[in-house]
Structure formats: structure tokens, C-alpha cells
Amino acid sequence: DAKTTQPNSMESNEEEPVHLPCNHSTISGTDYIHWYRQLPSQGPEYVIHGLTSNVNNRMASLAIAEDRKSSTLILHRATLRDAAVYYCILDQAAGNKLTFGGGTRVLVKP
């Protein structure tokens, strides 16, 4: 299975942007890049996904490198509610068989 590599943790100040990197050097041409986050005591929550082009939605932006071997999730203005574990996952277009890595624990300081 294709794997992703993320930093274990990151800190941010409230109302500042957060850039979460993810490396996926073994990505194949049909793999979509998904981001989920998990708040304490909850199931994971979908954030955003993309294939080749950068994507924006109300929660975040996803910047995908031209060679697709890395991507960055951007939270434009972090709030205390954004404190969570963020997972970068490759969806291998074979049903919903997602391989979750360790994720990045984001701490937002007031």
C-alpha cells in the first residue's frame, strides 16, 4: 500500500495560518489525496481531497505538488476548534480502503 509521511505534531497561534505537510513519494497516477481530522472523542471528519489540482473548500485548501509526491493542507486562520489530529491518506480508488498513518497532532494556542 502507498504510504504517507507526516510530522508528529505542530503548534500554531490562534488566527494564524497552519501549513500541514505530507509526503507521498510512492503515489500512483490514480491515487486521490484525502485529508481527515479527528477531534478528541469523535470519529474522523472529512476535510478535503484532490487528485492533481489545488482544491479549496470552506474548511481548508489543499496544495498538491506538480509531481504529486507531496501535498500541503492549509488552514487559513486556525481556531481553537481546529486542534485535532490531521491525517493525510491516499485513496487507491479501490473502494474505501483507506490506510491511515500516524497523523499530525495540531495544537492551537490562544
Add this chain to the structure above:
Amino acid sequence: KAGVTQTPRYLIKTRGQQVTLSCSPISGHRSVSWYQQTPGQGLQFLFEYFSETQRNKGNFPGRFSGRQFSNSRSEMNVSTLELGDSALYLCASSLTGANSPLHFGNGTRLTVT
């Protein structure tokens, strides 16, 4: 629109017993997948069902099984429980499966003593 509902929320069983967990997907979603989350192994894929058929399976022993009903509701069963089966079991539903966002429930916390 109601979210993904998992029952029960908490469960305590003893070694050797079997357990059945239930998942009701979002209305209209046909794909249901199951994940196990433990502090040591993180989130691991168990299996996925689409239109009552198992479409994908993770690397878990045969003691772990599941099924999906015609109304897309799903159950997973674990037989001959072991201490290591203690975990948070998460169910997720999606419209079609591949590349469509997953909607997770809040899980069933299983403790095996």
C-alpha cells in the same frame, strides 16, 4: 440529515465471548466501511461493503466478520474475543465508495477483560 449512528456506544465483554456491533449509515449511502482504532496501531481498515457485498478486506483474522443489509445498515461481528481486540470500532459511510468522502460515526468503544 442524520449522521452515521453506531450502537452501542460502549461495550464490555470477557475473553472468549463474541460481540456484534451495529452501524446505520447516512440515508442514501451505499458503502459502509469499518475501522479499528487502538493507541498502538492507530486506525486500521477492517472491511468495506457496497450493496450487500464485501468489496475490500483488511489484514484481520477470520474472527472479524461483517455483513450489510438491503437497507445499507451494517453489522460487524468479532468471535472468540481476545484482550487485544479492545479498541474503538469506527464505521464510515459514503455515497458510492471510491474517492467519495467518508462520514464517520463516533464509534463503539469495546473493552475485553
